[in-house]
Amino acid sequence: MINLLPLIRNECLKIIKKKRFYVILLILIVLVPMFTYAQMRIAERSRDKFNSDWRLEIQQQITDNENSLGSDRIPEEWKSYRRIFVQQLQYYLDHNVNPNEPSGVTFTRQFLDNSVSLFIPLLIMAIASDLVSGERTTGTIKMLLTRPVRRWKVLFSKMTALLMFVSLIVLSTFIISYLISGLVFGFKGFNVPVFTGFQISGDTVDMSGVHAVPQWKYLLMQGGLIWYVSVVVALLAFMVSVLVRSTAASIVVMMAALIAGTILTNMASAWTTAKYLFMVNLGLTGYLSGTPAPIEGMSLSFSLIVLAIWAAVSVIISFAVFTKRDILN
Amino acid sequence: MAKEMKDGSGTVVLSVDGVRKKIGRKWIIDNVTFDVREGEIFGFLGPNGAGKTTTIRMLVDLIRPSEGKITVCGYNVNKDPEKALQYVGSIVENPEVYTYLTGWENLQHFARMQPGVDEARIAEVVDTVRLDQRIHDKVSTYSLGMRQRLGIAQALLGRPRLLILDEPTNGLDPKGIKELREFIRNLADGGLAVFVSSHLLSEIQLLCDRVAIISKGRVLAVGGVDELVARNSPYVLWELEPFDKGRQLLAERPDVILADPAEITLDDSVIAGMGPNSLITIMDDSLIPEIVAVLVMAGVEVRGVHKINPTLEQLFLKLTEGETID
Incomplete structure (x- = not known):
């Protein structure tokens, strides 16, 4: 009888030695400064324009958006999105809180918001898509499965190692973006209030549930949701990696699904059954900041449940296939 | 229809009983039965595509047989892999280890997957x-040779009672092959049962005690290597001068059959060595001295006489009575 711990240790060791995790860190270290720089330019420009008065800037944004509502060329869906946006900005203005207070923490919050549905899932795929198919591509699966260890234990150890690294990726994304943007915007800003709890129905926003939370608390909630999304994506990619023999194919399948998700998010509001697809439910943090859901009828709990079902099914399929399948080559 | 020709001694380590495997609608393994005993080197001989690797994969639980039973030291490999595979060390096809780890790290990795293996x-x-x-x-x-050795190290790690090697000499140079043979013989002398697959008869002849011959998913024969090879009348290659007279003398003898080179299959190395004055006979090799004497007395120069080892194909022709392999 082989304990699971040495097996998990093996899998973690292989992920580290394969240098996949370093590549992910490297990507973050290269890309985050680029985003930080872009953000810095935006901040500089608005400072020149509005003489550092954020109230003027927000007022200008509200006016711009309201003006565009009168145009016939803009589709109805965009208009309702803008109406909601205007109401939220007005709320910030009324309560004298700058939603874009420049700081490392604010940057991190916005960066995480933008990366939850595509960027972080891509980083996760770098590890998850290779876990099983990588062993099949190189043939080492034969060595792995001819040891006196039950197959479910091998798969379980891989899955456990994966979830550990997923957590590590989410954590590193946060830390790296905070450290790098902090150098530019300052490391303060954990106690700046952020409003959450906007209830969106149609194109009006119900403000009754809105309350301010300190930014650190907001980041924690956001982190939890991002971790949840990441785990679901990891388990899906893991299943594809079990089903498909080559790593390349495994990555392509998951990429296609994720990109399809972003495309659908932008156009599928008319096709309501698309809300049961996992890819359109990845923007969990949008519920926190009050971004309207891509499809009518989606809510935080709805998305959480849909994602949980997708994850559970992929775990079941992974184990069922892996423990039964003949390794023919 | 397996013909049991020789019984070894010693306890049975690996027992394969009536194993069949269906993939799609085709039976790719159709009734494979044999036993491997401790201390013996067992050859598994067959052309490429005969089902050697599929059978080996079934021995180590990579593929589940559709019918039949495989036991190692009394444990069913497919039902109780945790117990059965403890006694098995194997290299299936190539020794594929993790190339991004060191040799030592690879061994540590596999050591963590079995009980009782320390530094x-x-x-x-x-x-x-x-x-x-x-x-x-x-x-x-x-x-490649070092990877092969690392693969063997990995297979030996858990002190197995059965070692399974799939075409172990593939990619090795002649020196490496010779070393490997000695190495395997030493392991068997220490009581290990070794199962070796190959598509080369000569290799099996040099290495193994017993052999099973497989073709198209069926075991054609199981028995001692020497007996199996001895059942073949060998070919003898003659180089004579003057050729026509020599040929006539040989043809006159009732105990010698002249072979038509177009109909028999020979190793390329033999064909390359054949000159214009060469011919091939099928005959008992104990007749050679007598025939040489006859030829010389008649004034025919014997430039060369070679016994040609039977090829796997010849063996198959014999076993299947004319059914060729493909």
Whole structure:
């Protein structure tokens, strides 16, 4: 009888030695400064324009958006999105809180918001898509499965190692973006209030549930949701990696699904059954900041449940296939 | 229809009983039965595509048989892999190890997957396969022969009672092949049962005690290697001058059959050595001295006489009575 711990240790060791995790860190270290720089330019420009008065800037944004509502060329869906946006900005203005207070923490919050549905899932795929198919591509699966260890234990150890690294990726994304943007915007800003709890129905926003939370608390909630999304994506990619023999194919399948998700998010509001697809439910943090859901009828709990079902099914399929399948080559 | 020709002695380590495997609608393995006993080297001989690798994969639970039973030391491989595979060390096809790890890290990795293997045991097998010089280098820098040795080290790690090697001499140079043979013989002398697959009869002849011959998913014969080979009348290659007279003398003898080179299959090395004055006979090789004397007395110069080892194909022709392999 082989304990699971040495097996998990093996899998973690292989992920580290394969240098996949370093590549992910490297990507973050290269890309985050680029985003930080872009953000810095935006901040500089608005400072020149509005003489550092954020109230003027927000007022200008509200006016711009309201003006565009009168145009016939803009589709109805965009208009309702803008109406909601205007109401939220007005709320910030009324309560004298700058939603874009420049700081490392604010940057991190916005960066995480933008990366939850595509960027972080891509980083996760770098590890998850290779876990099983990588062993099949190189043939080492034969060595792995001819040891006196039950197959479910091998798969379980891989899955456990994966979830550990997923957590590590989410954590590193946060830390790296905070450290790098902090150098530019300052490391303060954990106690700046952020409003959450906007209830969106149609194109009006119900403000009754809105309350301010300190930014650190907001980041924690956001982190939890991002971790949840990441785990679901990891388990899906893991299943594809079990089903498909080559790593390349495994990555392509998951990429296609994720990109399809972003495309659908932008156009599928008319096709309501698309809300049961996992890819359109990845923007969990949008519920926190009050971004309207891509499809009518989606809510935080709805998305959480849909994602949980997708994850559970992929775990079941992974184990069922892996423990039964003949390794023919 | 397997013909049992010789019974070895010793306890049975591996027992394969009536194993069949269906993939799609085709039976790719159709009734394979044999036993491997401790201390013997068992050859598994067949052309490429006969089902050798599929059978080996079934022995180590990579493929589940559709019918039949495989037991190692009394444990069913498919029902109780945790117990049965404890006694098996194997290399299936190529020795595929993690190239981004060092040899040592690879062995540690596999040591963690079986009970009772500590660092001292790892050092011991490294020593056995003589990899101690390079064991801490990345496997990606190893030659094929070194990877082969690392694969064997990995297979020996858990002190197996059965060692399964799939075409172990593939990619080795003649010196490496010879070393490997001696190495395997030593292991068997120590009581290990060794199962070796090959598509080369000569290799099986040099290495194995007993052999099973497989073709198209069926075991054609199981028996001692020497008996199996001896059942074939060997070919004899003659080089004579003057050729026509010599040929006539040979043709006159009732105990010699002249073979038509177009109809028999020969190794390329033999064909390359055949001159214009060469011919091939099928005959008992004990007749050679007598016939040489007859030829010389008649004034025919005997430039050369060669016994040609039977090829696997000849063996098949014999076993299947004319059914060719493809």
